[in-house]
Amino acid sequence: MISVTIKKIGVVAQGIGNWQEATALLQSEADYQGGELPPLKPSMLKPNERRRTTRTIKIALQAAEEALQDLTGTETLASVFSSSEGDLDIIDQICLALTEEGRPVSPTQFHNSVHNAPAGYWSIGAGSRQGSSSLGGLNGSFAAGLMEAAVQAVVERVPVLLVCYDQPPPELLQPFMPIGEPFSIAMLLTAESESGIARLNLSTVPDGEESRMSKPALETLRLSAPSARSLPILQAIAQSHAANITLTYLPGLNLQSELLPC
Structure with a gap:
């Protein structure tokens, strides 16, 4: 079993601009109503760097920025960036460019096409030289x-x-990876059992039923994007109650998450 403390959280989705708004929704009797994606303007990058980024990079950085708000020493943080498919808009644009005469692939598009592009921009903005991992696991x-x-x-x-x-x-590309809505979740984790938002005890269990949301629209949102599989954990944190949550992980394995409010 692996145990960590969740120190801070950032969330971005349609109709949800930050963790405070997500908390209000998850505490409410009302169901999710959706809405517009909030403006994506992560301030950690200089304007010329921000202009080179994509919607995918911006939504990742905006959630990360919220999770690190008012935190000093970001240059000492290690990081893990996870996305089911990365930046499919860029992949689509590059593939289309390769069909054109002269194959005019933009250098900016090319360097944004790598799976660790959001992690790279975050490292620049945060001034971090610590280790960073970028991974993908489809719905897990x-x-x-x-x-x-x-x-x-x-x-x-x-x-x-x-x-x-x-x-x-x-x-x-929609038929090959049917992601329905944009979603980004950021968490600052530490091994120390000091004060935080919640404590998580993680272990693997045989493949089985994953945890679901009780409200129909929130369940639809949970299924709309692999990152939104975090919603059962976010709901337990927002409602300040202990919960055992099962998450889709690897073929044949789920991730069991015991959440204990701090």
């Missing part, structure tokens, strides 16, 4: 990122920033 991407970040926090005895994010793909 949140659980995979959570386990990776938790193991690093415990083994290396360093605080770790976890960011899991998804964007709907272009129409041509």
Whole structure:
């Protein structure tokens, strides 16, 4: 079993601009209503760097920025970035460019196409030279990122920033990875059992039923993006109650998350 403390959280989704708004929704009797995606303007990058980024990078950085708000020493943080498919808009644009005469692939598009582009921009903005991992695990991407970040926090005895994010793909790619809504979740994790938002005890269990949301629209949101599989954990934190939550992880394995409010 791996045990970590969640220190801070950042959330971005349609109709949800931050963790405070997510908390209000998850505490409410009302169901999720959706809405517009809030403006994505992460301030950690200089304007010329921000102009080179994409929607996928911005939604990841915006959640990360919220999770690190008012925190000093971000240059000492390790990080784990997890996404089911990365930046499919960029992949689509590059593939289309390769069909054109002269194959005019933009250098900016090319360097944004790598899976660790959001992690790279975060390292620049935060001034961090610590280790960073970027991974993908289809529908298990949140659980995979959570386990990776938790193991690093415990083994290396360093605080770790976890960011899991998804964007709907272009129409041509939608049948291959049907992500319905943009979603990004960031958590600052530490191995220390000091004060925080909640304590998580993580272990693997045989494949079985995953935890679901009781309200229909929230359940639809949970299924709309792999990063939104975090919603059962977020709901337990928002409602300040202990919970045992099962997350989709690897083939044949789920991730069991025992959450204890601090």
